[in-house]
Amino acid sequence: MSGSGGGVFRALRVRDFRLFALGQIVSVAGTWMMVVAQDWLVLGLTDDSATALGTVTALQFAPLLLFTLYGGRLADRHDKRALLTAANLVSGALALVLALLVLADAAGLWQVYAFAFGLGVVNSVEVPTRMAFVGELVGPELLPNASALSAAYFNVARVVGPAVSGLLVAAMGVGWVMLLNAASYAATVVALRLMRGGASRPGRVAGDRAGVVDGLRHTVGRSDLLVPMALVAVIGLFGLNFQLTLPLLAKQVLHADASSFGLVTTVFAAGSLTAALATTARRGRPSARLVAGAAVVFGVLETAVGQVSSYAASVVLLFLTGGASIFFVQAVNHRVQLGSSPEFRGRVLALYTLVLQGSTPLGALLVGWLTERWGARSGFVVGGLVSLGAGIVAAAAGRRGAVRAVAVGSAARDREPSEERARP
Incomplete structure (x- = not known):
């Protein structure tokens, strides 16, 4: 890339980051398709209950609060590319199980709750690992640009995913949209396996409890x-x-x-x-x-x-x-x-x-x-x-x-x- 576009998209010159971004666009678009389908399913199961919808959101994000620091330690100790591959495979499997239940007309509210919590647990490992992995892919000089581009492609997926999901839910039903979301995780897995670099090696583990306290004091x-x-x-x-x-x-x-x-x-x-x-x-x-x-x-x-x-x-x-x-x-x-x-x-x-x-x-x-x-x-x-x-x-x-x-x-x-x- 050259010219002004090279300034805005300069991190995409790195081949492995380019692969990762493409995989993430597909996967996150599937996730946002799932958000629309899941919300529509919950409202249908509960006669438009805001409390039930809030509970699903809480269950999906609570594990991030509880386990993210532990997820960060795993990212420091283990191969980040392997962790991300495993996280996306588990997320895809969870989405597949819920999709099959919905297609079989056997899904209840507690299954949606269980899926939301399970996905939150996986995300508590995936989120800090992904943040650290992007930094290793592009290096410190390109990290600010890569961070902004990550927010950009996340929002590209937010534009595409709900638009497609709304049409598909109306045309095909919630279950088929959830099935497409399950398949979308494969895009990130394929991108991870096509990478050439060795940027996923484990890093040095920081101090445990003392390190966290020092950061808080700072x-x-x-x-x-x-x-x-x-x-x-x-x-x-x-x-x-x-x-x-x-x-x-x-x-x-x-x-x-x-x-x-x-x-x-x-x-x-x-x-x-x-x-x-x-x-x-x-x-x-x-x-x-x-x-x-x-x-x-x-x-x-x-x-x-x-x-x-x-x-x-x-x-x-x-x-x-x-x-x-x-x-x-x-x-x-x-x-x-x-x-x-x-x-x-x-x-x-x-x-x-x-x-x-x-x-x-x-x-x-x-x-x-x-x-x-x-x-x-x-x-x-x-x-x-x-x-x-x-x-x-x-x-x-x-x-x-x-x-x-x-x-x-x-x-x-x-x-x-x-x-x-x-x-x-």
Whole structure:
């Protein structure tokens, strides 16, 4: 590649990363097809229960909170390519079993719960392993670009998967879509086995309990890391529950069928993709003001989604909200990653992953409870208002930090003359 495209897509020059990205696009598209099909199945089994939908989301993400640090240790000790191959094979097998149950009209809610939990356990190993593996594939210089491209291809899959899934659910039924998802895992497995490089060798294992505590102390002692971490925790808990709120909005407010629901999810993902591509051009560390501002904009847009009832207005606002959500998350990610000390970076990013992913199961249950009692709109309104408030608080904290930094600098300069006079 050359020209300007070479700047945006420069990590794709690495053959093994290019293979991995192609496999991931197919596999993640299948996963998002599964999300639409699974949500539609749960709503059908439970007469549109928001609590049941929230429980599925919680079961799928809770293992990430419980086991991700252990998954990271496995990634350090074992061949990452072998771990990723095994994880994708197990995920494919789980999806196949559920698909066959649905096709046989034998699937109940507890089987969906069991599948969600099993997939979450596998993901607790796959997610940290995949993050570390991408870094080894491209090297440190290309890692920021590869990270942004990973977010971009993830959102490409979010655009393609729901759109196709909505049409297929309407035409063929939920079971066949789940069967296609099971087959999609083969794309990543094939890509992994076609790689030539030796980038998957095990790394050195960091300290166990002491290392985690040191990383936590490092984060707590740095306000420029602690504030964005706290911000993403609050917004992740209340505002980033779209796997739950989008299907409820589509069915209860917009009265969409399966194909229209797929379109709603696709529009949201298209906004996310646009923002992800925009962040590939980022080369420096985002400022605290940018992170807080992104949270405020996201909060305003999400609140607006909960206030409108027109399908056309909802589509436009969902596109903008999808873009704002990814722009915010990527801004926090880059501020934390580029601001942490190199010796603590892995542990700080592990904590960031736990904060972002770990808030999802609690948020899903909380928002599910809210929407069960006050309707689908409440999930967007409450999430948006809390996100808006958190962004304003973070902006104020950033201003206080800047004022303190200026005051310390001024005091240091004021002391210099007296110190000079005191010298013999």
